[in-house]
Amino acid sequence: MYVVGSAFTEFIADVALCPMEAVKIHVQTRPGFARGLSDGLPKFIKVEGSLGLYKELVPLWGH
Numbered sequence: 001m002y003v004v005g006s007a008f009t010e011f012i013a014d015v016a017l018c019p020m021e022a023v024k025i026h027v028q029t030r031p032g033f034a035r036g037l038s039d040g041l042p043k044f045i046k047v048e049g050s051l052g053l054y055k056e057l058v059p060l061w062g063h
Helices: 002-027 036-046 050-054 057-062
Strands: none
Touching: 002 036, 002 050, 002 057, 036 050
């Protein structure tokens, strides 16, 4: 029971946090991209598309 609960919690956390992490990485590594999440998220979606927010899920789950 604990293993299933832990796996489900990890899945939900990854799906919720992955978009924020993707935008954060762009903000930190690309000078002038955006000042934070609020203005970076629309710019990120415009450049990468909404599916681009979840590109890191497979590598995250593979480690």
